[in-house]
Amino acid sequence: MHEYSICQALVDAITAEMDKVEAPRPFRLIKARVVVGGLRQIVPDILQTAYEVITRDTPAKGSALEIINIPAVATCKKCGWTGEIEDVFFQCGNCGSTAVELTKGMELYLDKLEIESDE
Numbered sequence: 135m136h137e138y139s140i141c142q143a144l145v146d147a148i149t150a151e152m153d154k155v156e157a158p159r160p161f162r163l164i165k166a167r168v169v170v171g172g173l174r175q176i177v178p179d180i181l182q183t184a185y186e187v188i189t190r191d192t193p194a195k196g197s198a199l200e201i202i203n204i205p206a207v208a209t210c211k212k213c214g215w216t217g218e219i220e221d222v223f224f225q226c227g228n229c230g231s232t233a234v235e236l237t238k239g240m241e242l243y244l245d246k247l248e249i250e251s252d253e
């Protein structure tokens with residue numbers, strides 16, 4: 135259940151960002167958007183549940199979590215093939231070489247916060 139520790143870190147980042155937001159207070163968080171790479175092995179449903187539980191006692195309580203999935207992409211150093219891969223233990227889809235370089239798929243960051251002021 136590594137989603138819970140990842141989610142805890144995300145919620146920490148979200149609440150830290152909320153402290154820095156320049157908006158009339160009080161405001162509430164409507165939605166947090168996070169970008170997750172395909173090789174992070176994160177199950178979106180579990181992350182959603184973790185988010186609900188972890189934000190319960192934070193200012194982010196009641197907000198929605200939007201997960202943007204980035205497919206993992208690798209480039210072969212041998213033949214130059216580039217394509218989507220589905221596993222951490224990957225090899226070139228063209229020549230079978232394991233000398234491939236990961237170019238996308240390890241992303242994990244907070245992309246955007248949507249807030250609303252309670253005026």
Ligand SMILES: [Zn+2]
Pocket residue numbers: 210211212213214215226227228229230231
């Ligand atoms: Zn190749």
